[in-house]
Each structure stands twice: as C-alpha cells, then as structure tokens.
Amino acid sequence: MVYKGTILKYSQFLSVDNQTPIISISEGRTPLVPAPHIAKATNVGGISVYLKMEGMNPTGSFKDRGMTMAVSKAIEKGANKIICASTGNTSASAAAYAARARAMGFEMECYVIIPAGYVALGKLSQAMIYGAKVIQIEGNFDDALNIVKSLTEKYPIELVNSLNPYRIQGQKTAAYEICDELQCAPDYLCIPVGNAGNITAYWAGFKDYVKNPSARPKLFGFQAAGAAPIVEGKIIEKPETVGTAIRIGNPASWKQAEQARDESQGLIDSVTDEEMLEAYRMIHQMEGLHCEPASAASVAGLLKAAKAGKIQHESTVVCVLTGNGLKDPQTAMNQSDLEAAQKSYQANEEEIAEILNLKAKV
C-alpha cells in the first residue's frame, strides 16, 4: 500500500478522527542510518550509534511531522490563516502545508515572521516559493515569537509554532518510528534543543510507546553554548551560534524539556560552535551523511557525553539529525576549502591532469 504520512500511520496515538481533513505530504518514515565511524570516535566499547535522518522529510526537517497535525487541525476548526515565528524550518514547513491545503481546495494563508539576516537561504527560499507571506524583523526568534503569540490572541489566526499542542503530538511519531525500527527503544537519544518542542515531543512519544518506564531512553538534549538558557538557568537576551536553527534565548517549552530530562534521567548540556562544526564535518566526511549545522549538536553532544563517561558500554544511541544540509550551503562551503572551490581554470585537459596530479596509464 502507498505510504500516506504519519497521521494515517499512527492515528491511534493522535487526536484525529474521520472528521479531520488530513493535510499530508507523506512526511515521516525517515531512515535510521548506522554510524559506525562516529560510534568508534566515542571510544565507548560495544556502542551502536544510529542517525535519524529527519532532514529527509518532505521540506527537509522534522517540523513536517508536527505541521501535518497543526494544519489539519486548524482546518478542522475552520481556520483560514496560520502564522509562525521561525528560525527557518518551521516557516518552510508551515508554508508547504498551507500550499497543500490550498491545492486540496481549502482557503489557507500562511504568514511567517523571521529574524532578518539569520535564516539560512535554503529555508527562506522555501517559504517564499510555497507562497507564504514572509516578514523579516529587526530582532531575534524570541522577539518574533512574542509578536506571533500576541497577534494570535488578538486576531483570528492559528498559531503553528510548537506552543500549538498538535505540533508536539505530531512530532511524537519520530519516537514511534525509532522504536518500530529498532524493535525496542534506544538507551540514549541525543537531540539538539532550541525552542525545546522536539525534546518534549520525543519524550511524550517514548512514554506512549514504551510501557515499561525502565525500558525508555535517557534523553540527552544539547543547546549551543551561545544560546543555552536551560543549561545556564536564565534567559539569554542575545543568543548567538552558527547553528541558527537553535539560536533561541527563551525556549517556549523550557519546563517541559526539564521534565523530559528529569523523568528520563537524562541531561541538557551545551556544545560550543567549534564542537558543533567538528561534528558537522564528521557526519559528512566520516559517514557520508548530510545535515545542517544545528543538527550536528546531537552528535557533538554525544561525543562530549562519551568523553565525560556518561554513556554506558554496549549501549544503543540514536542521534537526531533534525534538518537537511542543503538548506545551509554557505556553512558547508565555509567549512570546506572555499578558496579552491572559487578558483576556475582553462578548459584544458593537460592542465587539469597536472592539477589533479594524474600519472598517465602505462
């Protein structure tokens, strides 16, 4: 049978019934890829590491799992406008699902508010081509979210940030998929933390799916060191990090993330931009896999936790790679030999053979 997305697959765990118009673009069913070289780099004996490739969702991030629910429920309720604040991926996803809803004959407009200059071009271009109204503000994500919260209190517009409970519900499906594929829960789940909706959703998902509390994973969440309000225990007024997707100083699901950490006996720690970028290069160069910089916080965090002796031998670890690397080609170029890539040569075979240091066949 043709796969038709997360709502139909996991409807028994979601607040949907036959009155819910299902707006889906076949999100979910993302690969869980073994990462033996990262496993080796942890120096933890007998460890198995898997990367959950959430960048292979239709708009290139995990947001699609929550957005299929949020937009379906908005339409069920009779809404015809949605709005979100975004570091980029939420806006791309909201815009896509609004487009799909329009294509199915529903009236649906999408407004997105983003911090000017801090959204990777791939994400901004997605929101635009899907037909959203994009508003860039001179402020950060937290300012954008405050505006969106206030607008949705005063005007008939549906909020589709992860404050919307249906977003969290939909995002639980990634935890179900991991358990289905491993045929049990992993021992640890490492995940980047920004607004903290995703860590909240994974924990709710594992609680739904794994009845025995001692068989649930420990959740290890990682913030960027320049945007680590939960780690520091205070709002960060001017968050900064190369992982722009998690450049957030006052997470909406702060309390729920702490609850996920405590109930799972996990941790929330930070990784520096250098650690994130080193993990980003490793994911590409050692495993041949692709993700955006913020996603690499999960692997950077695993390496940090392993070094500190916080990962047990023989354990199974899943690191969530939340977004697709193609969204942020600039960081990929900056982390490579940019100068070499910008040079161009004459179209001359002999010269190219010389540059490539090729030796003629004998």
Ligand SMILES: Cc1ncc(COP(=O)(O)O)c(C=O)c1O
């Ligand atoms: C690629 C990526 N990773 C991680 C996150 C953080 O997720 P959350 O805000 O749910 O903590 C985001 C949020 O925008 C994201 O886009």
